[in-house]
Amino acid sequence: MLRIAASAVVVASALILLVLAAATGQTVDDPVLLGQLKRLFPAAATFSTKSGNPPHYKAFAPAASGAEPEVLGLAWWTTELEPLERGYDGPIKMLVGMNMQGVLTGVIVTEHREPYGDFSVETPGFAAQFEGKDVRDRFRVGEDIDAITRATITVTSASRAVRNSARKIARAYLVPPATQ
Numbered sequence: 001m002l003r004i005a006a007s008a009v010v011v012a013s014a015l016i017l018l019v020l021a022a023a024t025g026q027t028v029d030d031p032v033l034l035g036q037l038k039r040l041f042p043a044a045a046t047f048s049t050k051s052g053n054p055p056h057y058k059a060f061a062p063a064a065s066g067a068e069p070e071v072l073g074l075a076w077w078t079t080e081l082e083p084l085e086r087g088y089d090g091p092i093k094m095l096v097g098m099n100m101q102g103v104l105t106g107v108i109v110t111e112h113r114e115p116y117g118d119f120s121v122e123t124p125g126f127a128a129q130f131e132g133k134d135v136r137d138r139f140r141v142g143e144d145i146d147a148i149t150r151a152t153i154t155v156t157s158a159s160r161a162v163r164n165s166a167r168k169i170a171r172a173y174l175v176p177p178a179t180q
Helices: 002-024 031-040 124-128 152-173
Strands: 057-060 071-077 093-099 104-111
Touching: 031 057, 031 071, 031 093, 031 104, 071 152, 093 152, 104 124, 104 152
Parallel strands: none
Antiparallel strands: 057 071, 071 093, 093 104
16 A cells, blocks of 8 residues: 555656646757757757756767767756846846857847847847857957947846856856866
């Protein structure tokens, strides 16, 4: 009788976790999320579910026969890391990818409530300028990040969100380069 009760608790717990994952839209079988992760890591064969503290996804290379797959990089939502940066009219939700050497593979702006539309962070050029940036770069608007006319608050906040979250993820999960 005790085994049946224990089994029921395990099954119930698993179902609750599945329902919670589905409710947050963060399962890797979500086609929208999967497409976004593939944009950040085109060579990836699979992705982990979101886990860890800070929360992130892992992108895995195709595994050789019988071998463990190599981790290509990590992806995360900027809105899930503290401190939460706010744009002119609220948080800017971005999915950021970074390889295991600390170089950004891309940024996808998925949600914002900025009033400027084409003059803000939704332009393809804004996100594209982060690809290839090293986590140790300055990320300063007007220096290594292009400013967008009439959207200074938003661009500065979004740049800080990418920089701060990338550094937080790097400190938590990457191995620092060897000093010479």
